[in-house]
Amino acid sequence: MNRFDLAGILSVPAKRRQLLIGAGALTGFAIANQFPRRVIAQPKFSAYPFSLGVASGDPLPNSIVIWTRLAPDPLNGGGMPQQNVSVEWLIAADENLRQIVRRGTVLAAPELGHSVRVDVKGLKPGQWYWYQFRVGSEVSPIGRTRTAPRLGDRLDRFRFAFASCQNWQQGYYTAYKYMATEDxxxxVFLGDYIYEGPPSATALRPHEGTKExxxxxxxxxxHAQYKSDPNLQAAHAAFPWLVTWDDHEVDNNYADDIPQDxxxxxxxxxxxxxxAAYQAYYEHMPLQATSMPQGPDMLLYRRFTFGDLAEFNVLDTRQYRTNQPCNDGTKPRCEAVFDPNATLTGAEQEQWLFQxxxxxxxRWNILAQQVMMGQVDRSPGAEQTFPMDQWAGYLVQRNRILRFFQEQQISNPIVITGDIHSNWVSDLKLDFDVPDSPIVGAEFVGTSISSxxxxxxxxxxxxxxLPENPWIKFYNSQRGYVRCELSRSRWQSDYRVMSAVTNQDGSISTRASFIVEDGRAGVQSV
Incomplete structure (x- = not known):
């Protein structure tokens, strides 16, 4: 692992440690050139080098990031020599790869685990493309991806799915088999792509290694173990992804530089x-080079716009947050809940969001983020208890965001959320503690893929x-994902749930559907 000035970092206030990277694209070639060594153009592999599949992400109107990693021995460091390897890539306008529109060569460097990312530019807006990598005589699977429509162009329909929380040990990723066939x-992945727990003797399929x-x-x-799943690979190969993390990509319930334990x-x-965790995350995700980590800092919050219909604000509520109040857990509010300086995003990210x-x-403004924003009193009767790791523990900042929705008349704010391994649908109220407070937005919380x-x-x-929380419209704790369809008149969320994930024969169905009408705050059941 690259060393960094830990003493210098610790001397800087946590909220100021955000990595600022210039806008210039840093390609895999440029990264490799920082570590000059012999390049292997015709390597020999002990096994198939594209064992982790392919992926794409961060779509813009004229560019897309395509990704793979050379890993013939994926659970033992990758199994690659400590040398640069030349990798060819191409992207085409047809699934047979005959209408090639861009191609090139990139170096896979050991300093980045022989991962490969290419930010392919010069593409047409709103178009499907197919891509593939080649190294020596080996070729990767073919991936399919799509650029975003041009900013401001009229868009009448947009469909996406969001998911989170895929614990390898606690279930199969069959949901992704069905997701890969969706239109x-x-x-959008909202966090907990991996789980850091040690292997369990009672697991359906134990984690690799011997410890966390x-x-x-x-x-x-x-990451390689998780990426080896064929259903996850199929979903990555079928669509571009937007990704963000939560806690388990590093350690459970960490808050910036404060450990849970x-x-x-x-x-x-x-x-x-x-x-170490941030670098491994970057190596395994189809992210732009502007997200390349610097020591323990990585710029992950970013914004993507799809024509004039949808804009995604992808948030990071883990790296910059202050410590959970009241010693974490689900409990009555303590004084720290009302601290105006308590934050899940940090001040700079909050201002970026507001701007x-x-x-x-x-028309639709989406906050893609990790922890539940809607308020849930988890004690029936007079006592009130709230989860302190969620927005309920950061009351002042949450109310500031909800007030911003109303005061600035933000068009159709929708929050999509992961984290809690269950499905929820909620109206977002200006002040949940005031019964007749107006509705200012909607939140759709998705369950886990497996847990x-x-x-x-x-x-x-x-x-x-639930009766203590009348703004909650739906609860369910089956596994699956949420499919969303946006039009100019309404948003629809379909809760796709699995009959089982503890075996590989589970089927999928739509448990419930909800809509939000354009210009009308509040969720309605279909």
């Missing part, structure tokens, strides 16, 4: 671990406190 323009990952190679191996790991240890929302010309078994359609504990 979608985009997939801490080093760069250990995080690489964990300070008695076991120091602040310094967490930052070293975070640097983007204020300037947006899109904690198959889940259930209902839960007696949750059903007992």
């Amino acid at each position: 979608l323009d985009l997939v 990952p801490v080093t760069l190679e250990e995080y690489r191996n964990r 300070p008695e076991l790991q120091s602040r310094e240890d967490l930052l070293l671990r975070r640097a 983007g929302l204020k300037q947006s010309q899109s 904690g078994g198959d889940g259930a359609d209902s839960n007696p504990t949750v059903e007992a406190y």
